[in-house]
Amino acid sequence: MGRTVGVLALLTLASGCVSMDAFSNDPSLEAVRPSDNPVTVETVSRNDRLAAVARAQHPRILATYGGEYSDQKLERMVAKAIGALTLDPENPAQTFRITILNSPSINAFALPGGYLYITRGLLALANDSAELAAVISHEMAHVTANHGIQRQQREAEEVLASRVVSDVLNGDQNAKLALIRGKLRLAQFSRNQELEADAIGIRALARAGYDGFAAARFLQSMQAYTDFRSVSGADDPSLDFLASHPTAPQRFELAQRHARQFGTPGTGVRDRDSFLAGIDGLLYGDTPEEGYVRGRTFLHPGLGVSFTVPEGFTIDNSAEAVTATGPGDIAVRFDGVTIDRNTTLASYLRSGWVAGLDNASVTETSINGHEAATARARVDSWEFQVTVVRAGEQVYRLLTAAPLASAALPSVAGSVGSSFRVLTAEEKANLKPLRIRILTVQPGQTVASLAAQMEGVDRKLDLFRMLNALPTGATLTPGDKVKIVTDR
Numbered sequence: 001m002g003r004t005v006g007v008l009a010l011l012t013l014a015s016g017c018v019s020m021d022a023f024s025n026d027p028s029l030e031a032v033r034p035s036d037n038p039v040t041v042e043t044v045s046r047n048d049r050l051a052a053v054a055r056a057q058h059p060r061i062l063a064t065y066g067g068e069y070s071d072q073k074l075e076r077m078v079a080k081a082i083g084a085l086t087l088d089p090e091n092p093a094q095t096f097r098i099t100i101l102n103s104p105s106i107n108a109f110a111l112p113g114g115y116l117y118i119t120r121g122l123l124a125l126a127n128d129s130a131e132l133a134a135v136i137s138h139e140m141a142h143v144t145a146n147h148g149i150q151r152q153q154r155e156a157e158e159v160l161a162s163r164v165v166s167d168v169l170n171g172d173q174n175a176k177l178a179l180i181r182g183k184l185r186l187a188q189f190s191r192n193q194e195l196e197a198d199a200i201g202i203r204a205l206a207r208a209g210y211d212g213f214a215a216a217r218f219l220q221s222m223q224a225y226t227d228f229r230s231v232s233g234a235d236d237p238s239l240d241f242l243a244s245h246p247t248a249p250q251r252f253e254l255a256q257r258h259a260r261q262f263g264t265p266g267t268g269v270r271d272r273d274s275f276l277a278g279i280d281g282l283l284y285g286d287t288p289e290e291g292y293v294r295g296r297t298f299l300h301p302g303l304g305v306s307f308t309v310p311e312g313f314t315i316d317n318s319a320e321a322v323t324a325t326g327p328g329d330i331a332v333r334f335d336g337v338t339i340d341r342n343t344t345l346a347s348y349l350r351s352g353w354v355a356g357l358d359n360a361s362v363t364e365t366s367i368n369g370h371e372a373a374t375a376r377a378r379v380d381s382w383e384f385q386v387t388v389v390r391a392g393e394q395v396y397r398l399l400t401a402a403p404l405a406s407a408a409l410p411s412v413a414g415s416v417g418s419s420f421r422v423l424t425a426e427e428k429a430n431l432k433p434l435r436i437r438i439l440t441v442q443p444g445q446t447v448a449s450l451a452a453q454m455e456g457v458d459r460k461l462d463l464f465r466m467l468n469a470l471p472t473g474a475t476l477t478p479g480d481k482v483k484i485v486t487d488r
Contacts, residue, residue, distance in 0.1 A: 051113030058099075061117060066102035066287065069120045075100060077278025078118070081129035081271065082136045084208035096140065104285050106225055110139040123279055124436050124483070125221055127469050129271035130214035134205050138215070141200035142193070195254060202258040211268030212259035217469065219252045224466045228459075276481050282436040284485050285456075286317050292431060293317050294456050298334065299423065301431045305391060307334065307398065308419040310412055330402045330412055336394050345373035345388050348395065354386055355379050368421045374413075378404070385413035391422050432487040436467075441480040450476070455486040 062068065078098060086096055096114040101107075104121040111117075116139050118132075126132045198215065206212040262268075286292050291300030293315045299306040309315060313326035322334040339348055349362050354377050361376035370389050377384040383406075387398040398420065400413035423431075434456045441450070451464035465472070467483045476482065 051115070054111035054113040054115040057111060058115060061111075062099075062101070065105070065107075065117070065119060069100040069102040069283070071100075071282070074120075074123070074278050074282060077129075077274065078123075078132065081132050081275065081278075084210075085133055085137050085140060085204055096143070098136070102283075102287065106222070108135045108139050110142045112143065114143055116140065116143075120282055124282055124284055124467065125225060126218060126275070127221070127272065127483075128214065129275040130205070130210040130269060131218040131221070132275060133208065133210050134201065134215040134218055137201035137204045137208075138197050139201075140204065141197035144200065195251065198251065198255055199258050202255060203262075206259070206262035206268065209269050211266070211270050212262045213256065213265045213268075214270070216252055216255040216259060219255060221466070221469050224469070228462060228466050273481065276438045276483070279436050279483075280438040284434040284436050286433070288431075288433055290317055291322065292433070292456070295458055298322055299427075299431055301423070301428045303336065303394070303396075304423045304428055305396060306419075306421055306423055307416060310415050326412070328402065328406050328408055330400065330406065330408060332401075332412070332416055333399045334396065336396045338393065339395050341393075345371060345390060345395070349373055349375045349386065349388060354384075356384070367417060370420075370422070372417070374417065383409055385409055387413065387417035387420075389417075389420050396420065434485050434487050436483050437486050437488070439482055439484055441476045441478050441482060443478045445476065445478075447474065447476060450482055450484060453486065454484045455488070457485050 078100060082098065096116050098116045098118065100123070101117055101119045103119040104124075105119050106121045106125055108116070108118040108122055116136060118136065122135065123132065126135070202212050202215050205214065259265075288301055291298055291303070296311070296313060296315065297306060297308045298315055298317065309324045309332060310326065313324045313330075313332070315322065315324045324332040326332075343351075344364070346362050346364050349357065350359060354375065356377040356379040358376045358378070362373060363375070364371075364373045366372055367387075367389050370391050372387060372389045374388075375386045377386060381404050382401050383404050385400045387400075389396050389398075398413070398416055400409060400416060402409040402412070439450065439453075447464065447470060448461060451461045454460045454464060457463055464470070464482075464484065465474070467485070470476075
């Protein structure tokens, strides 16, 4: 994975990305805009010093995670599911504000002062109210145990130690070793915080009447999500719960041990039906503002354009850019820019934004009736083929990178470039976001037949099992409720 990440970094440097959000002015997207007045469990005290610190970070978190997710039915379900946790007698003075983030990543976290965040991606992965409450109680535990403050203090000490080494001790080896040991202690402290939050959270979960084993179940779902993502080729967990909440076997075993102190499996409330009713219709995956990935094809209803990558490639759509990786460390990046209509595409390619450009390779051409130009470039041990296409008032850029030893660059770049096209009005109108839908299993339906009903996703059977926490070989009974992903 390291080499592929390096390729994407080079593509970023070469492209000078312009965010897709800059082009999104489609009024039809209004339905998925953030809520002006989200439902929250508690309002944080205005004169709380820690809350003031968190409040200052709140806009930055919203910007990072796509803003607040607007769905009053879902917000009511979340408030109901975790309301009992806020009545914990061990923390009668602590107030919390819950924000649902409009992000497909699987994440939940807390800020000092009682600001709690959960993504719609995590809600799609959970399977009952107890699992949701288990995640939130874990984050509440970080707040009540002042882990955020403790972590900041330790990090401040580490920064100070770093300055001593660089500014005062002039690189003394013993000081460097002491600094390394300090960093290791910081990491261990963080792991201990996670385990402490597990213990506190499970205790609060059980006191609220929920199934204490929900925490362990969700840890298993997280591991299934990790396995699914690694097979899918998505290797950037930076915005995911798993980046800071490792699912080691020890943690799973400890979670079960804590739960056994409060009863046996099945003795607490799971409230599955209420939870599933709440997430029915939940937006899944990409938003219209970022465009959609459908198998090996990327389609953007706002921009009105589409392209397809070759077999074996996986598209990763983020707010920063659209990238795809494939066999042999080949990577593709797509973005868009606005340039003067009087500037030819050949001149634009030669204007200095492509590092290592071979000027002699610049060629003007046409792609599906649109003005286009291509060029080759070389940076270090990587070779690039750049394709730019003018469609309407915008210019779109497709950059393909491969190791110098690779012979596949021309065919991959040519395939991706030639697939670029402008969507028809009917195609744009028919593009709809994917959503979670809840189905009741009917007689004769199986895991395979229900998975086959999913739309717009790859590896349907594996995804169906992951979303519904079904191990290989599991069967369904008529009357069971399950989640599928569809654009209907």
